[in-house]
Amino acid sequence: MAVRPYWKGYLKLSLVTCPVQMMPATSESEKVRFHTLNRQTQNRVVSHYVDSVTGKEVKEDDEVKGYQRGEDDYIMLEDDELENVALDSTKTIDISTFTPRDSIEWIWLDTPYYLSPNDPVGQEAFSVMRDAMEAQKMVGISRLVISRRERAVMLEPRDKGIVLWTLRFGDEVRDENSYFEAVGNAKADSDMMPLVQQLIKKQTKNWSPKMVADPVQDHLLDLIETKKKALKKPGRGKSRSPSSKPGPSNVINIMDALKKSVAAETRSRK
DSSP states (O other): OOOOOSEEEEEEETTEEEEEEEEESOOOTTSOOOOOBOTTTOOBOOOOOBOTTTOOBOOGGGOOEEEEEETTEEEEEOHHHHHHSOOGGGTEEEOOEEEEGGGSOGGGEEEEEEEEESSGGGHHHHHHHHHHHHHTTEEEEEEEEETTEEEEEEEEEETTEEEEEEEOOGGGSOOTHHHHTTSOOOOOOTTTHHHHHHHHHHTOOOOOGGGGOOHHHHHHHHHHHHHHHHHHSTTOOOOOOOOOOOOOOOOOOHHHHHHHHHHHHHHHTO
């Protein structure tokens, strides 16, 4: 089944415009998800909005957004009023600025999306913008309304398409100096450096998605499969808890630990 675009609109650079569509670059649909059940009836538990004072359930038609301006004092905003607060960036990604890709640090990148042409007629304009940025190692900076908030976004050429990254707001990024200032100024031991470099060299591998696989998800799936089979065999519904393994002991002598690490790594590769 085809995935529906997350957003449709226009990509614009000066007088050049083309229709585009945006798709999430990441997905959590493969995660194992659970429902909350009533243990007695095994029926699903559902949630409802309840009035915090009367305790009565609130009908959907009576739900309204409220902005708090004081204790128990709210300004109510209807859905049509919120929709009417329209900006040009609701439907148009107008590239206003270009900047070198390596000038934007990783910490500013938030959520990635894939941007592609939404009409064969617009492919040429899309390709020109994409290839021009790629040739000059530049990324475009624009703004886009997502979930009723205008976000700064970065457009990065990638293969045949463009990756659009939402950027974090300025007050969301904390100053690293306040966290690293307690780290001492001592230089690394010159005798230890070669040992660490050996470890790095021996343990270097090309990137693979397998490096970020989630074994907990696999164990959950195994557990669920065991439970399924147990339902077909009465009296065998209990699952064994995984055996606990002792944690690693604290390392006292770093040099000895490094030597042992290098030796162990060397033996494992023979």
